[in-house]
Amino acid sequence: MIGEMSPGLILVLGAVLVPFLKGQARAAWMLALPIIGLMQLLSLPMGDLGQTTLAGVPLTTMRVDGLSWLFGFVFLFAAFIGILYNLYHDDPLQHAAGLVYAGSAIGAVFAGDLVTFFLYWEGTAIASVFLIWASGTERAYRAGMRYLIIQIGSGVILLAGILIHHHATGSLAFTKFGLDAPGAMLILLAIGIKCAFPLLGSWLPDAYPQATPGGTVLLSAFTTKLAIYALARAFPGTGILIPIGLVMAVVPLIYAMMENDLRRTLAYTLNNQLGFMVVAVGIGTEMAISGAAAQAFVHVVYKSLLFMAIGAVLYRTGTAEASALGGLRATMPLTAALCIIGGLSIASPLLGGFVAKSLILSAAMKDGYFWVWLILLGASAGAFVATAIKIPYAAFFAADSGKRPEEAPKPMLAAMSLAALASLIVGLWPSLLYGALPFPMTYDAYTLEHVVTQLQLMAFATLAMVVMVALGLYPFERPGQLLGADWLYRGLGYRLLRWIEAAANAAWTSIVGGVTSASGATVAWARSLHGPDGLFGRTWPTGTMALWTTVMLGAYLILAFV
Amino acid sequence: MEAGDIHSKSAAPIPTDDAPRRPVPPPSPALKFGVGSAVVLLAFADLFIQKHGSFAIEHTPVFYGSLAFLVAGALIIVAEALRHLLSRPEDHYDR
């Protein structure tokens, strides 16, 4: 079917038709695309396919192996529910951007060489910013621009790494690198930015909450998980990832508890869950890599579900701030129930997260990483509080906001139900997932010991929450901006830039002023340089230009004769 | 990112709301009973199951429950304390 074309490319090319279709036809076409993509994936054998050349560079556009198959599958699923969810609006631009974004992520997963990977990597960056800007607010514009710069920056660093790697080794294969491979540090840095490593990941809670309700759902599924895929592909067993992942698993949790905006809370807990996967990649054993892949799989499902539920709340009430919400279960019972399922999926037996996270914890235990295991265990209890309890509690319970919005629109409910169903299926029949892992395994998640200890974790965490509410210590969210690592560029960096700009302007003004008066030009003109406009941005008087021409000629001649 | 008129207008400043929130209903008796009995049951069950983990600490009775309780409680308290330190008005960076 369609040769050996990447399923990602099917979505990207399919997006071209979207602006030309209307209503039901458009909806049908968009929903068909991920299904066609899935059929394509199922029809292809394992191996390096889609060999082609671009500008003389041999490319492998379609590599199907255990790892890429699993990520590709769940991305196609996420694309389907994301598209379904987004049918609540009728904006062809957002629909097309969403398809290109999802398609690029899928294409990147199946990329067998670094050039193809880079092409799709940049595609995700550019297409996704439209989902943020589509909100049409000044805040969304600024956050989107910061996001875009950082994402393209990641691409630029990746490209530099690829160039160095290619120059030194002559290879463009996208396989496992050691950290000491040429260019590998740059490639790791590029992935680290998209993976929201500590200090590199401020774009995530900055940008995701500014997107449209449906946009955030798509955003949450692809970019960061693509980065996890790339890590698992290129840097399995890289020790430095373990401490990095632990910091990611812990620090964002505290921010998640503090945060008032529920979508931003989810962004922080997303970051926390990425930490688990990064640790697993760092451990790098077969079981750990499988755990990372499994965790990424279920995480795409339940995080989408949560973002969808809060997106529905935002869509109906116009806000996602905890301080303005509460008591919505009265009129949005289905959304509330689906949101709770999404929250519980992070840990509860019978649902997805339970069967996946166990693999990572077991992998850490098996290799004797005591502290890693302990911290991750604590972090999973914390994540349960910040996700499974805080989100549904703040939106649907807590203090009644008096808001009585309508139930979520049908496409949203359908998409959420599908995600909930997927979580349930994985939870009930974990062997389906285990069998599809990069290193297929038989693992029994449902031992008595396992179930009891996990339920204990959940029950005691809930108990702590109930105690805190009873004592009046919770909830405490208020509107506000939390200082994070983005202060480095939004606060300090911005001030520094302004300072450099002013200093450079002053310096140029004095240099040019000096040269000019020395050559006898009018003083009045020199003074006019101090006007409000920057020196370079203005139209220079003709005399100055002539002067500069002479200066340059003089410089050349001096350089030539000295 | 002060670029051009259209991009330099910032939204109206939103003051920090440090006023107390709307009163939160206390946990309902049903919830208290449910969570309480679950906790007791699971703690009790813990004594009877066979644990296979390789770390000694895991074999401490009710290890998972106590860890979860401590972490969850600490998380809420730390977050509330840090919030005072790190929270700024919403338009903090736009000024």
Added chain:
Amino acid sequence: MSALESQLPILQVIVPLVGAVLVALMRGGRSAWAVALVITWTMPVISILLMRKVLATGPISYHLGGWAPPIGIEYRVDLLAAFVLVLVSVVGAALMPFARRSVASEIDGDKQVWFYTMYLLCLAGLLGITITADAFNLFVFLEISSLATYVLIALGRDRRALLAAYQYLIMGTIGATFYVIGVGLLYLVTGSLNIYDIASRLADPAMQNPRPVMAALAFIVVGISLKLALFPLHVWLPGAYAHAPSFASAFLAGTATKVAIYVLIRFAFSVFGVAISFETLPLTEVLVVLSLAAMFIASIIAVFETNLKRMLAYSSLGQVGYITLGIALANTQGLTGGIVHLLNHALMKTALFMALGAIAYRLGSVKLDAIAGIGRRMPWTMAVFVLGGMALVGVPGTAGFVSKWYLAIGAVEKGWWPLVFAILISSLIAVVYVGRVVEVAWFREPSPAVEKCTDPPLSMLIPMLVLTAATIYFGIDTEASAGMALKAAETLLGGLK
């Protein structure tokens, strides 16, 4: 046919020259346009035939009036010249359907005839510069194209257009004077005006006194740098592009600076050779510094510019920086990047200026705050802008990426890692100035004036779409663009080692 075929080089220049006279005799704008259209559309036919011939049988030498060089004037078409001829003639031809309505809406009826006359003169001058192998003849064509350009700019509605044209006139004249002084010095030393003759005489080991040659090179490089708007000799350009009629901006952005760069390449590599240009005179160092300054400073100015035509003009300065950087690298990959960016940038920037022209046609303004929400009203036009902007950024899959790829590899081969980063990081600035336009155009509430806008008529839309499609095409299939540039670069570097 074969007789005609041997006359192709002169036809390339003489047809638009005669055409200009014909157009000047026309009565109204419409008939002037029709004649100009026919003339410009023959240009790509000739240039492509020339290109095919060069590819088949090697460089073509044509002796004007049968006088053999170095006494007579020689026209010479090698691969690089053919490449630039095709570029200029295709851009010039592709723009013509767009011209009719755009020019009619911006220029008063009685002046339209003059506008098209000047346009053909300018085209003839640019093609002549490219094709001639005679240094003084090149100066004549330079003046023809420049004088025509001054008029094209001055015909802009905006009164500031006059001032901009005047500034350009002064600067252009200085540039041309410098050039002619340089050529004079060369003539003193070598006794020849034929570029290839000069080159062979300079290569003679007896030429051991390079001082006047150095001076000649300095004069020529600075003079041409003015014409190609190399930072900091760029200051005439933003005003000229911003106030010229939309059609003239689009044409000049695509061709004029490109031909000037072609002259720089010709002199740096073919006349003086790598040894003199890049070893005796530190052309590499100077060009690298100035190119970097252009790439960063001009692009940053573009970020703060709210008049979109000026923004694109500053962006052009930055893009010229990439091309001169490729020249400065003076290795195969880098020079390939520079040459292919001649083409790629011409395509994308012409399409972008046409999109602005279409907006000016419908809305009357190209200010950033005036175009809020216009993306939904003029989706095709803004799609062209978005794709062109992505090419400026160097997004993979667009032609801009191909250029940067070769440049970056060129820098890698030199081992200049900071330069590799500079090339890559500078695209981030383009992200900002393109991104903010995209955001405003697509996601802001439209004003009542914008509400009434629709996409321009097909005659304006199709040329934009064609060039945009070419931008995408050359981002994917690089055989005709980069492949050709690579051969040209190899010839330029190989013949002189």
